[in-house]
Amino acid sequence: MSPSANGTAQLSNGTRSPSSSLTPGIYVPTVAFFTPDDTIDEAITAQHAIRLAKAGVSGLVTHGSNGEAVHLDHAERSLVTKTTRQALDSAGFSELPVIVGCGAQSTRETIQLCKEAADAGGSYVLVLPPAYYGGLLSTNHIISHFITVADASPLPVLIYNFPGACSGLDLTSDTILTLAKHQNICGVKLTCGNTGKLARVVAGTSGSDFLTFGGSADFLIQTLAVGGHGIIGGLANLAPRACLELMRLWQSGKQDQARKLQEVVARGDWTAIQGGFVSVKVGLQKYYGYGGEPRKPCTLPEGIKLTEQEEGFAELIGTEKALAK
Known part of the structure; x- marks a missing residue:
């Protein structure tokens, strides 16, 4: 291995081993x-990354479904990732990995995004399957897409299965297990909510370094119970400590306490699930004083809908603040 410019090590197959390791966790x-003039707010991006790191999370993801990636151009994507990486490094969290969402509709652009993610300081990439022309794509087409991307990506790849963002395209456990054999595919995020599939993937990759993550905090216990490795979940923007405590309680055998906290987390996550990333921004603005507007055509709710979303997080935020004391 030889070191590369961005702190990763070059492997014999041309891919890079990241300096920030991917471990089980949140x-x-x-x-x-x-900003008010609709440019990337670098200061808040950095502030938010450091707040989450100080809470004890295992890593951050830029340009996931919460990150409005489809509203950003390539330069903006790189800026967000670079700002996040630099903020973590400057605050003493250089060991935390930054996973970068790199899904695109063509194999060519997906590879381009993976290379840009590496240049911006990313540690891993998270790739949705292409779905716009889903009716024209067979399972073999999807497998070929991921293999081609993994062959070319300078960073290890996590598969992202999220039918809601992919016109209903839902990768099967068989497809995921086939892809898991690739040396540069290191994990999967399952936002499909199918815990049976999650269990099959965990069992099928037992003994390997492949990591299987749930895609939502409302089924963290279910993920852990079948041997999953944690979650990649948007609710942790608002309540990282609650998610971490839930994982700690379950792993330490305090199952009754874990189930009670899972109920609180699931109720809070239901608000986030119904309103998507916009609801997460509502919660951040209400309880942490920052969040701001989404890019148009998305907008923040108003009136009773805004109040309902704010109140939907109240119980969870109360728990989060208690854990922070």
Whole structure:
């Protein structure tokens, strides 16, 4: 191995071994922050990354479903990732990995995004399957896409299965297990909510370094119970300590306490699930004083809908603040 410019090591197959290791835990797909004139708010991006790191999360994800990636151009994507990486490094969290969402509709652009993620300081990439022309794509097409991307990506690849963002395209456990054999595919995020699939993937990759993450905090216990490795969940933008405590309680055998906290987390996550990343921004603005507007055509709710979303997080935030004391 030889060191590369961005701190990774070059492997014999041309891919790079990241300096920040991917471990079981809670990973946060961060939201995108904008200034009033609709440019990337670098200061808040850095502030948010450091707040989450100080809470003890295992890593951050830029340009996940919470990150408005489809609202950003390539330069903005790179800026968000670079700002996040530099903020973590400057605050003493250089060991925390930054996973970068790199899904695109063509194999060519996906590879381009993976290379840009590496240049911006990313540690891993998270790749959705292409789905716009889903009716024209067979399972073999999807497998070929991921293999081609993994062959070319300078960073290890995590598969991202999220039918809601992919016109209903839902990767099967068989497909994921086939892809898991690739030396540069290191894990999967399952936002499909199918815990049976999650269990099959965990069992099928037992003994390997492949990591299987749930995609939502409302089924963290279910993920851990079948041997999953944690979650990559947007709710942790608002309540990282609650998610971490839930994982700690379950792993330490305090199952009754874990189930009670899972109920609180699931109720809070239901608000986030119904309103998507916009609700997460509502919660950040209400309880932490920052969050701001999404990019148009998305907008913040108003009136009773805004109040309902704010109140939907109240119980969870109360728990979060208690854990922070």
